[in-house]
Amino acid sequence: MMDPLSAHLTNDDLDALLDRSADPAVVRHADACAECRALAGLDARVVRGLEGLPRFAPSAAFADRVMAGVAVRQAPAAAGLRLLDRLAPRRAALVAVGLVAAVSLSVVWGALNRDLLTAMGSGTLDLLGGWLWNLLRATGAALAAQPWYGPLREVSASPARLGVALTAVAMAYGAILLALRRLMALPAGPRPYANG
Amino acid sequence: MLRTATDQEVVTEARRGREAAYRELVRRYEAPVFSLIFRMVRDRELAEDLAQETFIKVLNAIGSYKPEFKFSSWVFKIANNTAIDHLRRRELDTLSIEGSPHAATPEAVEATTLQLGSPDESPLDRVVALELGGEIERAIAGLRPEYRSCIMLRHVEGRAYEEISEILGLPLGTVKTYIHRARHELRTTLQHLREE
Numbered sequence: 001m002m003d004p005l006s007a008h009l010t011n012d013d014l015d016a017l018l019d020r021s022a023d024p025a026v027v028r029h030a031d032a033c034a035e036c037r038a039l040a041g042l043d044a045r046v047v048r049g050l051e052g053l054p055r056f057a058p059s060a061a062f063a064d065r066v067m068a069g070v071a072v073r074q075a076p077a078a079a080g081l082r083l084l085d086r087l088a089p090r091r092a093a094l095v096a097v098g099l100v101a102a103v104s105l106s107v108v109w110g111a112l113n114r115d116l117l118t119a120m121g122s123g124t125l126d127l128l129g130g131w132l133w134n135l136l137r138a139t140g141a142a143l144a145a146q147p148w149y150g151p152l153r154e155v156s157a158s159p160a161r162l163g164v165a166l167t168a169v170a171m172a173y174g175a176i177l178l179a180l181r182r183l184m185a186l187p188a189g190p191r192p193y194a195n196g
Numbered sequence: 197m198l199r200t201a202t203d204q205e206v207v208t209e210a211r212r213g214r215e216a217a218y219r220e221l222v223r224r225y226e227a228p229v230f231s232l233i234f235r236m237v238r239d240r241e242l243a244e245d246l247a248q249e250t251f252i253k254v255l256n257a258i259g260s261y262k263p264e265f266k267f268s269s270w271v272f273k274i275a276n277n278t279a280i281d282h283l284r285r286r287e288l289d290t291l292s293i294e295g296s297p298h299a300a301t302p303e304a305v306e307a308t309t310l311q312l313g314s315p316d317e318s319p320l321d322r323v324v325a326l327e328l329g330g331e332i333e334r335a336i337a338g339l340r341p342e343y344r345s346c347i348m349l350r351h352v353e354g355r356a357y358e359e360i361s362e363i364l365g366l367p368l369g370t371v372k373t374y375i376h377r378a379r380h381e382l383r384t385t386l387q388h389l390r391e392e
Contacts, residue, residue, distance in 0.1 A: 011376040039383070046382045049332040050351035055227045056234050058244050063222045069252040073213045073259065 008036040014043050203267040210258050218255050225268070226251070229275045232348055235336060236279040246282055250275045266359065273363045276345050283341050335385040343378035350375050 016022035017040050030036050155161045198220045209217035234243035349355045361368045
């Protein structure tokens with residue numbers, strides 16, 4: 001048997017009829033089609049029945065039982081929350097003012113203590129420079145001790161061999177990129193599972 | 197003053213440590229939260245326990261509530277999660293309007309039976325409302341828990357699709373689908389009302 005809902009008024013049409021916001025064409029169809037008129041009538045009756053259902057009330061001591069299980073927020077916490085509530089709309093402005101104040105204070109302090117800043121700066125630079133130099137030397141020594149360092153140096157000694165090696169590496173890199181692109185491409189045809 | 201304040205204002209007062217604000221939040225949401233949970237679990241005593249658990253979670257975490265979200269959405273989210281977690285633990289999906297299947301004594305059956313209708317109605321209105329309300333309550337009880345949450349939030353609590361999506365943490369399309377399917381199931385179950 002054909003479902004009159006799918007053949008005639010849709011669920012959205014029935015919603016619109018209930019809300020009295022239906023398109024005139026929908027209203028005309030509902031007037032003209034006996035099946036849809038009956039369906040809309042039954043729908044409206046069901047909804048009126050639902051809207052007319054009574055509300056139930058819990059027993060009289062319900063609120064007291066609830067309150068027995070509730071920890072009413074104490075005054076200091078409430079005061080802190082109140083302050084946060086008041087500040088909430090101005091939070092962005094407060095953050096901006098705080099940042100400007102911090103930067104201004106640091107500039108003033110820097111101007112007043114220039115000698116101290118210079119001494120601290122040069123000492124720190126010397127220390128950092130020493131660490132970097134030691135790190136470079138240690139890295140160089142470690143690389144030179146590797147077994148592949150000798151052959152690599154021989155290859156790099158000849159510009160022709162170096163060119164061939166670099167071209168081979170570039171081609172291998174390109175081939176890997178192409179393979180990855182093919183692997184990650186979406187299938188172009190329709191997917192059989194798309195419509196369930 | 198608290199009675200006329202918005203949810204956000206009451207939450208602000210609660211965060212300031214005013215116990216009266218906590219009680220006001222319970223007063224505002226105890227009936228909708230309890231009704232939602234009651235219709236999910238169909239057991240008054242259990243629904244009270246789960247609603248109590250919901251409010252204790254909400255009020256103890258009031259400091260972490262983000263005011264950019266609707267407070268009601270946050271409360272319903274916690275209530276729904278609490279009910280769904282319980283249903284998953286107990287595998288309590290479809291239940292009877294005539295009382296909890298876990299009720300062992302006649303008194304327990306009586307206590308867990310849904311009380312339908314309002315005391316302000318005339319006897320005839322009351323009979324009709326009880327009949328329709330009872331039919332709908334039975335039909336809701338037969339829905340999947342996910343559909344039940346969605347349909348109640350939409351048509352009993354009057355929440356927008358977008359808000360339900362936020363409350364349940366589901367995509368908007370899924371929420372619409374669940375609501376349409378739930379209404380379809382309710383229409384099918386209540387088909388015999390068509391001629392009335």
